Amino acid sequence: MPDITDMTTQVRTTDDPLPSIGPARVVDETVAALRQAILSGDLRPGQKLSVPALALRMGISRSPVREAVLALTAEGLAVESPRRGVVVTELGLKETQAIHEARGPLEGFAARLAAERGPADLGRRLDGILAEQAEAVATGDEDGYFRTNAAFHRAIAAACDNAEVHRLLVSLEGRMALALRQVAARPGHRESGLEEHRKVVAAIKARDGSGAETAMRAHLAATRQRVVIAPGSEDQMIVGSSSAK
Amino acid sequence: MPDITDMTTQVRTTDDPLPSIGPARVVDETVAALRQAILSGDLRPGQKLSVPALALRMGISRSPVREAVLALTAEGLAVESPRRGVVVTELGLKETQAIHEARGPLEGFAARLAAERGPADLGRRLDGILAEQAEAVATGDEDGYFRTNAAFHRAIAAACDNAEVHRLLVSLEGRMALALRQVAARPGHRESGLEEHRKVVAAIKARDGSGAETAMRAHLAATRQRVVIAPGSEDQMIVGSSSAK
DNA sequence: AGATTACATTTTACATGTAGAATTGCAAGC
DNA sequence: GCTTGCAATTCTACATGTAAAATGTAATCT
Numbered sequence: 001m002p003d004i005t006d007m008t009t010q011v012r013t014t015d016d017p018l019p020s021i022g023p024a025r026v027v028d029e030t031v032a033a034l035r036q037a038i039l040s041g042d043l044r045p046g047q048k049l050s051v052p053a054l055a056l057r058m059g060i061s062r063s064p065v066r067e068a069v070l071a072l073t074a075e076g077l078a079v080e081s082p083r084r085g086v087v088v089t090e091l092g093l094k095e096t097q098a099i100h101e102a103r104g105p106l107e108g109f110a111a112r113l114a115a116e117r118g119p120a121d122l123g124r125r126l127d128g129i130l131a132e133q134a135e136a137v138a139t140g141d142e143d144g145y146f147r148t149n150a151a152f153h154r155a156i157a158a159a160c161d162n163a164e165v166h167r168l169l170v171s172l173e174g175r176m177a178l179a180l181r182q183v184a185a186r187p188g189h190r191e192s193g194l195e196e197h198r199k200v201v202a203a204i205k206a207r208d209g210s211g212a213e214t215a216m217r218a219h220l221a222a223t224r225q226r227v228v229i230a231p232g233s234e235d236q237m238i239v240g241s242s243s244a245k
Numbered sequence: 246m247p248d249i250t251d252m253t254t255q256v257r258t259t260d261d262p263l264p265s266i267g268p269a270r271v272v273d274e275t276v277a278a279l280r281q282a283i284l285s286g287d288l289r290p291g292q293k294l295s296v297p298a299l300a301l302r303m304g305i306s307r308s309p310v311r312e313a314v315l316a317l318t319a320e321g322l323a324v325e326s327p328r329r330g331v332v333v334t335e336l337g338l339k340e341t342q343a344i345h346e347a348r349g350p351l352e353g354f355a356a357r358l359a360a361e362r363g364p365a366d367l368g369r370r371l372d373g374i375l376a377e378q379a380e381a382v383a384t385g386d387e388d389g390y391f392r393t394n395a396a397f398h399r400a401i402a403a404a405c406d407n408a409e410v411h412r413l414l415v416s417l418e419g420r421m422a423l424a425l426r427q428v429a430a431r432p433g434h435r436e437s438g439l440e441e442h443r444k445v446v447a448a449i450k451a452r453d454g455s456g457a458e459t460a461m462r463a464h465l466a467a468t469r470q471r472v473v474i475a476p477g478s479e480d481q482m483i484v485g486s487s488s489a490k
Numbered sequence: 491a492g493a494t495t496a497c498a499t500t501t502t503a504c505a506t507g508t509a510g511a512a513t514t515g516c517a518a519g520c
Numbered sequence: 521g522c523t524t525g526c527a528a529t530t531c532t533a534c535a536t537g538t539a540a541a542a543t544g545t546a547a548t549c550t
Contacts, residue, residue, distance in 0.1 A: 025327055026534070052501065061535040066502095070312060074319030076412070082270055083502065083541065095408060102351075102409035109350040163340060164347035164420070167321070168413055175409070271504070297531065306505040311532095328511060328532065 026060055030068035033058070038077050038088055039177050045090040049078055076175045089178060093227070096179040100224035103176065104217045106168060107153065111200055111216035112209040113160035122159045123205040129155060130197055137190045145190045150177065152197055156204075156216075179227070189226050196222060271305055275313035278303070283322050283333055284422050290335040294323060321420045334423060338472070341424040345469035348421065349462045351413060352398065356445055356461035357454040358405035367404050368450035374400060375442055382435045390435045395422065397442055401449075401461075424472070434471050441467060 034054075037043040049072075055065040069086050072078045080086045091099070114122060129151050136144030150173070157169040196219035203211035279299075282288040294317075300310045314331050317323045325331045336344070359367060374396050381389030395418070402414040441464035448456035 025532095028327075050501070063534050063536090067312075067315060067533095070315060071319070074316070082273075085502070085542090098407045098409040101407055102354075102413060105350040105354040106347075106413070109347075162343045162346055164343040164417075168347060168351070168417070171416060172409075172413070270502095295531070308504050308506090312503095330512090330532070 026064040027067045027071075030058065030060070030064050031071050034068055034072055035075070035077060035174065038072070039174070039181075041181065043088050045088050045178075047088045049086045049088065075171065077178065089175070091175070091179050096227055097224060099172070099175055099179050100220055100227065103169075103172065104220045106165065106172075107156070107220060108213040108217040110157050110160040110162075110165050110169060111204065112213040113162055113165070114156045115204040115207055115212035116209040117161050118159040118204065122155070123201065125155060126152065126201045126204065130194065130201060133194055133197065137194050142190075145193075146177075146180070149180075149193065149197075156200075186226050189223075192222065192226070193219070271309040272312045272316075275303065275305070275309050276316050279313055279317055280320070280322060280419065283317070284419070284426075286426065288333050290333050290423075292333045294331045294333065320416065322423065334420070336420070336424050341472055342469060344417065344420055344424050345465055345472065348414075348417060349465045351410065351417075352401070352465060353458040353462040355402050355405040355407070355410050355414060356449065357458040358407055358410070359401045360449040360452055360457035361454040362406050363404040363449065367400070368446065370400060371397065371446045371449065375439065375446060378439055378442065382439050387435075390438075391422075391425070394425075394438065394442075401445075431471050434468075437467060437471070438464070 034043070034049075043049070049069050051062050051065050051069060054069070055062045058065065069078065070080070073080045073086055076089060078086045078088050129148055133145060133148035133152065135141075136148055153169070153176075154173070157166050160166065196215070199215040200212055200219060203215050279288070279294070288294070294314050296307050296310050296314060299314075300307045303310065314323065315325075318325045318331055321334060323331045323333050374393055378390060378393035378397065380386075381393055398414070398421075399418070402411050405411065441460070444460040445457055445464060448460050
């Protein structure tokens with residue numbers, strides 16, 4: 001648990017609102033815990049998020065749980081039906097495809113911007129991430145691949161120097177991660193993914209905006225293709241009831 | 246350990262979850278009221294959203310207000326600082342630019358998809374919207390222009406047959422509207438906007454995906470340009486304190 | 491048996507209570 | 521005059537109460 005550090009009563013010459021130290025809020029920890037539970041599959045798609053039940057299990061009151069559940073809903077990791085409650089988001093094949101399709105132009109654009117106006121050390125940082133990823137791929141560390149993959153895309157999103165693009169990509173992260181769980185097992189996908197990541201980095205290092213955009217879109221399109229034929233995911237797929245309007 | 250599991254054992258001739266009638270929830274009405282207040286300028290950027298104060302003023306308890314304020318925060322219309330409270334989002338010039346820049350690839354893509362696989366009656370509907378917009382432009386109806394502009398972009402976002410792109414654009418709507426308030430007064434902007442809208446519709450009707458994307462991106466780029474030299478907006482601009490990192 | 495209805499339980503949605511942090515107002519000091 | 525210190529106040533964050541709605545379950549009727 002985080003220790004409530006000293007409230008530095010320093011005088012602060014700048015009128016900066018505040019350094020704003022540690023969260024220490026129960027809500028934040030609850031959001032983190034629930035997000036983790038959803039992304040790890042601990043809470044399965046379609047499962048109900050009962051506020052009283054969760055509060056009881058976590059030993060806290062209903063208020064922060066309610067707020068956390070709503071936050072997850074805003075993140076797209078859960079869906080609310082008024083008077084019905086909230087359930088973990090179920091992503092069908094169509095939705096998973098849509099997510100990857102949406103990522104294309106957005107993240108392609110981010111890659112372009114990162115290449116054109118990203119910080120000088122971006123290439124080096126991406127290299128570091130990919131080195132870690134290569135390690136994960138070599139040892140078959142599925143979880144490590146996930147983490148480095150997220151770090152890779154996050155680094156580019158953060159480096160594009162456009163807060164709005166960054167915002168949008170962050171708001172996609174959760175659903176992307178949820179969608180990715182369905183292709184994780186595909187043999188060779190990690191190797192291919194790493195290879196595609198390398199092409200993106202090469203273009204970024206060369207400050208080639210168009211090339212970076214193209215490489216990123218190719219990577220996402222390929223990922224989407226790998227989703228289509230993902231094997232053994234029938235049981236993970238939702239039943240798709242009442243989908244088509 | 247909650248055994249909350251499958252609830253699909255229901256037979257229900259119609260597998261529709263529920264017609265789900267009227268909202269009637271105080272939260273929803275509060276969200277709508279606050280959103281309206283923010284977008285209409287009733288609540289100004291930077292203004293604090295005090296939960297007790299709002300609850301008192303609206304004659305309801307703090308719970309729904311708290312939830313509503315958090316919902317607005319998730320929408321990007323307000324920002325929260327832990328233990329500090331929530332204030333209405335302030336959009337500086339840089340952020341406004343970033344929003345328009347981000348819209349480019351996303352909405353351009355949506356226009357492409359709408360042209361390629363949108364419903365048959367889309368062209369007709371867009372014509373209807375633009376007819377209304379032409380009326381608004383002719384009569385100098387600022388508010389009417391706003392409404393039809395939103396309707397135009399919303400129609401394309403909805404027609405692209407990609408729920409995720411739609412989601413992202415919806416999540417941008419509020420901030421877009423906030424940003425647009427800063428260029429509204431620019432002379433000629435409505436006429437130009439309408440003209441650009443027409444080009445997008447022409448491409449969509451011709452089922453020309455590339456053309457639609459190009460036209461939409463051109464429209465958004467032009468809008469962004471109009472923001473840059475927007476006159477008389479200095480007093481609307483934020484003070485920009487502690488912005489640059 | 492199968493469908494239906496009545497009852498028990500759970501849960502949502504809103505209301506209210508409260509400790510402690512943050513902000514504000516104001517007066518004393520440099 | 522402008523800061524500085526402190527009290528008073530306000531607000532956030534979490535906890536808890538509760539009516540009405542939704543859900544689950546058992547009893548009842550056809």
